[in-house]
Amino acid sequence: MSKxxxxxxxxxxxxxxxxxxxxxxxxxxINVETKLKVQELAKKLNFTPNAFAQSLRSRETKIIGxxxxxxxxxxxxxxxxxxxxxxxxxxxxxxVLQTHECYEDEIKQLKLLVDKNIDGILLSLSDKTVKYxxxxxxxxxxxxxxxxxxxxxxxxxxxxxxxxxxxxFSATEHLIKTGxxxxxxxxxxxxxxxxxxxxxxxxxxxxTYNMPFDKSLIYTSENLFFEDGYRLAGQMMAEHPDxxxxxxxxxxxxIGVLKGLREQKIKVPKQVAVIGFSNWLMSKTTTPSLTTIxxxxxxxxxxxxxxxxxxxxxxREGKVFTSEIVEIPTxxxxxKSTNAIIDNS
Amino acid sequence: MSKxxxxxxxxxxxxxxxxxxxxxxxxxxINVETKLKVQELAKKLNFTPNAFAQSLRSRETKIIGxxxxxxxxxxxxxxxxxxxxxxxxxxxxxxVLQTHECYEDEIKQLKLLVDKNIDGILLSLSDKTVKYxxxxxxxxxxxxxxxxxxxxxxxxxxxxxxxxxxxxFSATEHLIKTGxxxxxxxxxxxxxxxxxxxxxxxxxxxxTYNMPFDKSLIYTSENLFFEDGYRLAGQMMAEHPDxxxxxxxxxxxxIGVLKGLREQKIKVPKQVAVIGFSNWLMSKTTTPSLTTIxxxxxxxxxxxxxxxxxxxxxxREGKVFTSEIVEIPTxxxxxKSTNAIIDNS
DNA sequence: TTGAAAGCGCTAACAG
DNA sequence: CTGTTAGCGCTTTCAA
Numbered sequence: 066m067s068k069x070x071x072x073x074x075x076x077x078x079x080x081x082x083x084x085x086x087x088x089x090x091x092x093x094x095i096n097v098e099t100k101l102k103v104q105e106l107a108k109k110l111n112f113t114p115n116a117f118a119q120s121l122r123s124r125e126t127k128i129i130g131x132x133x134x135x136x137x138x139x140x141x142x143x144x145x146x147x148x149x150x151x152x153x154x155x156x157x158x159x160x161v162l163q164t165h166e167c168y169e170d171e172i173k174q175l176k177l178l179v180d181k182n183i184d185g186i187l188l189s190l191s192d193k194t195v196k197y198x199x200x201x202x203x204x205x206x207x208x209x210x211x212x213x214x215x216x217x218x219x220x221x222x223x224x225x226x227x228x229x230x231x232x233x234f235s236a237t238e239h240l241i242k243t244g245x246x247x248x249x250x251x252x253x254x255x256x257x258x259x260x261x262x263x264x265x266x267x268x269x270x271x272x273t274y275n276m277p278f279d280k281s282l283i284y285t286s287e288n289l290f291f292e293d294g295y296r297l298a299g300q301m302m303a304e305h306p307d308x309x310x311x312x313x314x315x316x317x318x319x320i321g322v323l324k325g326l327r328e329q330k331i332k333v334p335k336q337v338a339v340i341g342f343s344n345w346l347m348s349k350t351t352t353p354s355l356t357t358i359x360x361x362x363x364x365x366x367x368x369x370x371x372x373x374x375x376x377x378x379x380x381r382e383g384k385v386f387t388s389e390i391v392e393i394p395t396x397x398x399x400x401k402s403t404n405a406i407i408d409n410s
Numbered sequence: 411m412s413k414x415x416x417x418x419x420x421x422x423x424x425x426x427x428x429x430x431x432x433x434x435x436x437x438x439x440i441n442v443e444t445k446l447k448v449q450e451l452a453k454k455l456n457f458t459p460n461a462f463a464q465s466l467r468s469r470e471t472k473i474i475g476x477x478x479x480x481x482x483x484x485x486x487x488x489x490x491x492x493x494x495x496x497x498x499x500x501x502x503x504x505x506v507l508q509t510h511e512c513y514e515d516e517i518k519q520l521k522l523l524v525d526k527n528i529d530g531i532l533l534s535l536s537d538k539t540v541k542y543x544x545x546x547x548x549x550x551x552x553x554x555x556x557x558x559x560x561x562x563x564x565x566x567x568x569x570x571x572x573x574x575x576x577x578x579f580s581a582t583e584h585l586i587k588t589g590x591x592x593x594x595x596x597x598x599x600x601x602x603x604x605x606x607x608x609x610x611x612x613x614x615x616x617x618t619y620n621m622p623f624d625k626s627l628i629y630t631s632e633n634l635f636f637e638d639g640y641r642l643a644g645q646m647m648a649e650h651p652d653x654x655x656x657x658x659x660x661x662x663x664x665i666g667v668l669k670g671l672r673e674q675k676i677k678v679p680k681q682v683a684v685i686g687f688s689n690w691l692m693s694k695t696t697t698p699s700l701t702t703i704x705x706x707x708x709x710x711x712x713x714x715x716x717x718x719x720x721x722x723x724x725x726r727e728g729k730v731f732t733s734e735i736v737e738i739p740t741x742x743x744x745x746k747s748t749n750a751i752i753d754n755s
Numbered sequence: 756t757t758g759a760a761a762g763c764g765c766t767a768a769c770a771g
Numbered sequence: 772c773t774g775t776t777a778g779c780g781c782t783t784t785c786a787a
């Protein structure tokens with residue numbers, strides 16, 4: 066704990082605290098010798114300014130908050146990683162909080178952050194959140210907020226997203242281009258908008274390539290678990306033995322499918338190709354390794370902080386916030402669970 | 411941003427700020443009616459005290475820091491999860507920072523935290539850290555620090571650990587009790603003490619069960635990657651075709667081994683049993699699912715915060731800190747990559 | 756039962 | 772070039 070204050074230094078040197086303060090900040094109107102004396106002593110005494118006192122004056126904490134549904138999650142921990150790095154570069158520290166997909170917790174955690182007078186908030190909505198007043202209020206009161214990943218367009222603020230629809234389109238397209246004729250889709254619970262977007266991407270891809278859309282090829286994983294994929298793989302092949310491609314909306318479920326298929330002695334990708342979504346660490350460890358959509362969490366966190374910083378600067382200059390939307394590109398990571406691209410050229 | 415201050419309230423009600431302050435804190439020497447009036451208005455105006463001003467007086471932030479080698483890591487993100495939860499219960503927020511296993515970063519990040527005047531620090535050492543002065547200094551200056559997982563006994567402070575040696579012993583013992591006669595061990599780089607402890611546990615288990623220790627059965631994964639395990643599985647079986655058990659010091663490498671063995675058409679667990687360490691999410695998704703040691707990160711984070719809190723209280727009461735050491739129990743999670751226990755009864 | 760005053764540590768406007 | 776003064780918002784004596 067730094068106990069040395071400006072006062073201590075000023076007493077020792079027999080000068081005023083304001084001179085010390087200015088000397089330490091290299092103000093141009095201070096004698097060079099005085100500056101040196103002060104700076105030297107400050108270093109010797111290991112002086113560090115009291116952060117509260119500074120914050121109390123400047124109304125800035127150099128702390129931001131990030132609120133995610135779940136921290137123990139490959140994607141979100143990557144986002145946080147990116148946000149922390151970028152924040153650090155600009156001298157900000159990051160408080161991390163979770164909602165556990167609970168609306169009440171979202172409200173509560175946001176209040177904690179606001180009450181701490183932190184400078185801004187990075188937020189990914191919980192699946193349960195269907196009203197946005199608690200967030201709008203915070204923004205109205207002047208707190209810079211940037212939404213990422215799980216967003217809503219009903220809130221007017223900067224946002225960082227991936228284009229789930231486009232990404233799902235590429236995933237499905239990849240299956241089609243590698244020869245799949247009958248492609249099943251495993252989707253998730255209705256709520257997070259991302260799930261629906263992925264479904265839409267799948268559907269549009271089929272339409273684009275003049276393939277029939279068959280509702281019975283849509284399966285639902287309720288809890289996003291590995292076990293769901295495992296179970297659905299069985300059901301799927303029983304109901305539609307001629308399926309030759311599966312697009313699962315999330316890697317963990319896709320990996321369950323892989324395991325389910327293997328137990329049924331179904332060759333992947335020869336008989337059935339499988340593609341996931343997220344590019345979790347484990348997707349390259351499976352046999353066969355999983356083709357998937359890379360969802361660049363680190364970049365998202367980084368960009369989210371950058372948008373927040375822009376807001377912070379705008380706020381400092383008294384300008385109105387811009388509600389920019391940044392879209393992070395995704396890509397198909399081709400591994401062994403899908404066939405090689407058929408060259409049509 | 412809460413803009414309402416005690417002053418605002420006092421003006422409106424025509425009383426002094428000190429009265430308002432006391433009324434809000436329910437001091438016994440304030441007229442009940444005044445209290446009610448104040449509290450009502452405060453609620454109406456949505457008053458929340460300015461956190462810096464409070465901190466400036468009380469020297470407490472109700473913020474702690476947690477510094478881990480890597481956030482995107484199943485174990486550490488669980489620790490952080492546990493710490494955040496426990497902290498929140500007691501009204502603390504948590505700033506998260508990473509060292510990326512870099513000594514200089516460890517020093518830098520600790521300084522950032524100390525300079526922010528946070529109340530305490532939860533710390534897991536980087537592998538590169540071999541000198542501890544930067545940490546001792548912080549502790550000496552009165553900052554409560556709790557070490558967890560990657561610790562050193564050269565620092566006198568509370569610690570939370572698992573007993574890596576004991577856990578590795580159980581892992582090896584499990585292989586022995588399920589019939590393995592020739593057990594290889596994959597270890598990691600020398601530095602994190604945990605690696606050596608796991609190796610020791612392996613060795614002691616062999617001794618305990620009167621099995622020969624063969625140096626050539628020890629393989630090293632330099633970078634803790636999946637690919638290492640994959641490669642080593644090949645090397646191992648080429649050099650010792652009669653190996654019937656493998657204990658890998660970390661799940662990711664064990665999963666690489668599983669894949670390597672499968673490609674060599676070696677049956678797991680029939681011909682070779684495999685056990686990992688950590689119980690990562692993915693270890694239950696492999697085929698066969700991986701038997702492993704559960705390393706309870708969540709509990710560790712929770713306990714670490716509790717120790718810190720204890721310290722904080724001791725500090726407030728002017729007492730000397732106790733340097734308690736809490737050992738979190740681990741257990742073998744039996745899955746399909748090892749044989750069933752042979753009942754000797 | 757209430758309020759005046761002091762002070763936590765820092766900064767900035769202003770005066771000298 | 773340097774110092775005085777005032778104040779950020781809150782808490783806590785101490786006096787009334």
